Amino acid sequence: MADDEAIQATNDDASECKRYAVQLGYWSDPFINFFVKQTGRKAPEINRGYYARVKGIEVFIDKFIKLSGGKGQVINLGAGFDTLYWRLKEAGKCPANFIELDFPSITARKCYHIKKHKQLIDMLNTEDGEIRFSTTDLHAANYHLVGIDLRHISELTNKLTQAEVNFNLPTMFLTECVLVYVDTSAASALLKWLAGKFPNSIFVNYEQVNMKDKFGQVMLSNLRSRGCLLAGVEDCESLETQQRRFTINNWEGSNAWTMVEVYDSLPQDDRRRIEHIEMLDERELLVQLLQHYCISVAWNGQTFKNLSIAQG
Ligand code: SAM
Numbered sequence: 001m002a003d004d005e006a007i008q009a010t011n012d013d014a015s016e017c018k019r020y021a022v023q024l025g026y027w028s029d030p031f032i033n034f035f036v037k038q039t040g041r042k043a044p045e046i047n048r049g050y051y052a053r054v055k056g057i058e059v060f061i062d063k064f065i066k067l068s069g070g071k072g073q074v075i076n077l078g079a080g081f082d083t084l085y086w087r088l089k090e091a092g093k094c095p096a097n098f099i100e101l102d103f104p105s106i107t108a109r110k111c112y113h114i115k116k117h118k119q120l121i122d123m124l125n126t127e128d129g130e131i132r133f134s135t136t137d138l139h140a141a142n143y144h145l146v147g148i149d150l151r152h153i154s155e156l157t158n159k160l161t162q163a164e165v166n167f168n169l170p171t172m173f174l175t176e177c178v179l180v181y182v183d184t185s186a187a188s189a190l191l192k193w194l195a196g197k198f199p200n201s202i203f204v205n206y207e208q209v210n211m212k213d214k215f216g217q218v219m220l221s222n223l224r225s226r227g228c229l230l231a232g233v234e235d236c237e238s239l240e241t242q243q244r245r246f247t248i249n250n251w252e253g254s255n256a257w258t259m260v261e262v263y264d265s266l267p268q269d270d271r272r273r274i275e276h277i278e279m280l281d282e283r284e285l286l287v288q289l290l291q292h293y294c295i296s297v298a299w300n301g302q303t304f305k306n307l308s309i310a311q312g
Contacts, residue, residue: 007181008103011080014177016040018054021047026274027054030090034117035081035110044278045286049259049293051274053206056262056295056309057176060204063307064172065093072170073097075160077150077190078178081110085143089123095172097142099163104136104147111138111145139163150178151186153193170303171201180207183231191249195300202297202304203246208236209258209294239294246298256296257309263290265309 015032016039022029023039026047061084064072072095076082079100088094102110111133114120124131124140132139136147144163148155173194179187194203211233230236235245239256246254263271280286299305 004103008106010177010181011102011106012036015081017042017046017050021050024277026051026277029083029087031083031086031120032081034120035083035113044280045289047278048263048274048280048286049289052259052263052266052290053176053293055266055270056259057174057204057206059265059309059311060202060295060297060307061088061172061174062093064170064202064304065095067303068095068170068172070094071096072172073099073166074172074174075099075101075165076174076176077101078175078181079110079145080106080176081113082176084174086120086123094142096169097144097164097166099144099146099160099165101146101148101150101159103149107138107145107147108136111136114138114145137162150190151182153189156193167197168200171198172304173198173201173203174205175203176206178207179205180230180232180236184234187232187235188245188249191246191251195250198300200301200303202299202307203251205242205296205298206293207242207296208233208292209239209242209256210292211236212238239296242294242296243298246296251298252300253305254296254298255306255308256294259290259293259295260287262295262309265311267311 015036018029019032019036020039020042021027022032024047061074064074070093074084074095076084076099079102082100085094085098085100115133121131124143138145139162146159146163148159182190194201208230235241239258242256243254295309297307299307
């Protein structure tokens with residue numbers, strides 16, 4: 001399907017933007033260049049936006065790792081070429097299990113890059129030295145990469161079981177710019193299914209928000225991104241709709257912040273550091289960009305209830 005191909009191509013955009021920002025020193029990621037070779041120049045506000053995205057998500061990952069005592073599992077839905085597993089491993093903060101899901105065409109490319117780079121393979125835990133590869137899937141001791149269309153819920157149990165999921169472990173789900181590409185009914189079915197299966201979990205979602213103009217209409221220019229329809233745009237209207245999409249799908253509670261709030265909550269010394277990397281003539285451009293993205297979180301059970309964006 002043409003739209004699915006356009007959706008998969010959004011992974012190239014995200015990975016290239018991340019690589020460019022890393023190259024300039026916004027944050028450290030020694031692994032991204034194994035997945036992305038080249039990238040063109042990006043505007044300073046885009047780089048700062050990615051910085052806020054990566055650092056904002058890190059806040060919740062750190063809280064999850066701490067609260068689960070390193071014994072939880074992370075499930076990254078629509079993971080693309082994300083390098084989080086290797087970054088956590090390098091920092092000595094790896095969870096008990098780490099599962100990544102994406103379309104098979106994307107996981108096949110990720111498998112290829114992992115196989116090709118000894119530095120990536122060597123960091124996969126192997127109790128018995130065995131890593132199982134197929135064209136699209138990879139299974140190591142605590143890292144699993146699995147190809148699936150997230151709209152096909154009936155295949156999820158099987159795929160997650162192959163990835164040695166444990167439904168009773170503390171679990172963090174991560175979706176970074178993913179749900180917006182899944183139509184509302186399929187995204188609802190997915191969220192409901194996860195809520196029913198994982199009683200002790202937190203869901204961390206980064207995506208668009210405030211998609212309505214001052215007349216309350218969803219802005220037409222926001223309906224398509226990179227040529228593909230933003231199918232879940234209705235859930236991105238406001239912080240309230242972002243939160244409600246979880247609670248109406250059986251998550252116990254939820255919270256959401258615009259990226260303006262997230263950016264302002266990041267450590268001041270690091271913000272000062274990155275604000276010196278590139279000149280930003282008009283700070284207003286950055287604020288406008290950050291107002292249109294958010295982090296929303298939802299939880300099941302007491303362990304991850306009401307986590308905030310505040311550090312520590
Ligand atoms: N999360 C990664 C990141 O932030 O770097 C990738 C983000 S990219 C914008 C969106 C990803 O979601 C793509 O890799 C795409 O293939 C994946 N995706 C979207 N819809 C999906 C679906 N129905 N099933 C599986 N993956 C999907």
